[in-house]
Amino acid sequence: MLNTTLCYIEDVSQKKILLLYRNKKEKDLNEGKWVGVGGKFEAGETADECVLREVFEETGLTLTEYYLAGVIRFESDKYEAEDMYLYYATGFTGELIKETSEGELHWVDKERILDYPTWEGDRKFLIPLFEGKRDLKMLVRYEGDVLAEFKDYSL
Numbered sequence: 001m002l003n004t005t006l007c008y009i010e011d012v013s014q015k016k017i018l019l020l021y022r023n024k025k026e027k028d029l030n031e032g033k034w035v036g037v038g039g040k041f042e043a044g045e046t047a048d049e050c051v052l053r054e055v056f057e058e059t060g061l062t063l064t065e066y067y068l069a070g071v072i073r074f075e076s077d078k079y080e081a082e083d084m085y086l087y088y089a090t091g092f093t094g095e096l097i098k099e100t101s102e103g104e105l106h107w108v109d110k111e112r113i114l115d116y117p118t119w120e121g122d123r124k125f126l127i128p129l130f131e132g133k134r135d136l137k138m139l140v141r142y143e144g145d146v147l148a149e150f151k152d153y154s155l
Contacts, residue, residue, distance in 0.1 A: 070136025
């Protein structure tokens with residue numbers, strides 16, 4: 001089981017969310033998608049340690065206000081199973097870098113996020129995430145790249 005983090009960072013004053021347009025990494029399962037920032041746990045890391053490290057590495061930003069919104073389990077006949085720890089941040093310091101080895105970073109109007117190409121399953125957790133819901137517990141199962149099953153176990 002793969003453990004990862006994914007963080008959506010909001011610039012509250014601008015009502016914009018930082019997205020990573022995945023267009024640079026070879027054989028990237030997220031190629032062409034617009035997603036938050038994050039990545040795989042390193043040995044011995046907690047979810048909080050992982051999200052702080054990954055956000056800094058990918059964006060140059062240090063999170064100052066953030067929370068764990070829930071855990072999304074991904075299952076697939078094509079990719080390794082994954083527990084993704086979903087974070088939301090509203091405070092940060094530092095200077096944003098524009099590009100990473102995985103793609104380009106862009107501030108996107110919060111109300112337009114769902115207009116951008118992303119995984120169908122991501123849309124299932126983005127709406128409650130942006131509504132401020134916490135304790136999200138969901139199962140997203142794919143067959144190939146097609147959403148085959150979705151279950152919401154959230155309270």
